[in-house]
Amino acid sequence: MLHPQQIQQQQQQANEQQSSLIGIPEHFDAEYIARNTKVVSFCQILISILGGSIAGVLGFNDLKGFAFYLFVYYTFVCIFVLKEKKSKLSLYFINPNAIWYETLASTLMPFILFWTFFYNIIHHYK
């Protein structure tokens, strides 16, 4: 049996080690992080819809369309990261690298929808 106070001492020692390394323990406000991610995903959905429309109008097939999606997605992420380079993304997100892959799957569906829609409207109805 471990005495609870002993456990707490151990925890506190671990905390001390952490705090001596970093200075102050990190504290995240989950609400505002959620808001930040929401803002970014808003932009990404908009971009994916735009990209889907363009892909449909240009009439991309099969793999070309998906390659175009990846191109649009990563162009946006690159521009975003370069633009926000000064304002330090690590202050606004827990894991700033997650931008590179997090919404890749969720923004694919709007892209496919608009891609199919414009592809059909422009190229297949006569």
Place this chain on the structure above:
Amino acid sequence: MKIEDQDIVLDTAIRNWVVIPILFVLFIVSALKLNFSRILQIKSNKKQDVQKLMEIQTLTRAKKLSQYYNRIPLQSFLMRKYYFTNKETGVLQVIEKADDNSPMNMMFSNSMLSDSSGVTDMLKGNVVHMLPQIAMMTWVNHFFSGFVACKLPFFPLTIRFKSFLQRGIEMASLDVTYVSSLSWYFLCWFGSEGINAIVLGENQLTPDQQLFQSIVESGPGQQQVPIHKLYISEKENIELIRHESIFDNVEERFLNNLTKNNLDLEFNKAATTTSTTPSTSSTDSTSPQSLNLNKLAKRRNR
């Protein structure tokens, strides 16, 4: 077999009367659904009684104290501890006594109440989400089946999906990329979530309201464990805390960090902007010295 090679030209009437209406109707239905569920939520919020809400908020407060106790000075921690766990008037104590009179009764009534409300909430959610979905699917299936609605631009799925994608079209030689209206409906359904997030997400809730809602929503789940047991466990948690502030020797640790200069760049930058003097001396010092200082600081802490 020739059909697979050449493109099929679709009638514009299909575009005007099938493809665009399905997209439009799906969008409108999802908008209505969102507003409807919001109205239901507001109504269910009103039904929450004050006592329950107070209990939940007390619990969250106590949890916050046990989580962040090392961020406040000793005196204020003791004040809060007294407020929560005091023998006569402690907040966590009083409820326990009240519940001790008839624990079985309270448990029973609590669980019954929460269960019924939870079930109705779930039913409401299911009705709001499932009913339009079923109605739309039957609508699409009933009116728009039996012809090719659109062509998918991406590679065809395997032949096994053919019977699903081309519902009502019995043509063995038709390419799998030509799909019927039901598949278009599914595509719209999955894709419209993104559109909804943009178009309908403008009047979203403010963080305060969200917090309130999350607390209220988590209410029934927590209630299934009787509230006085949660109170007792929280009380024990708070009583067991051996207070130690993280701000003990904070000046020394701050200076140590300045001398290290290599571990945490951000912190150092902040320090150089706020206090310009120590930054010049920080560059020439070596790491073993700072480690020794750290150890000293820890000893003093104890």
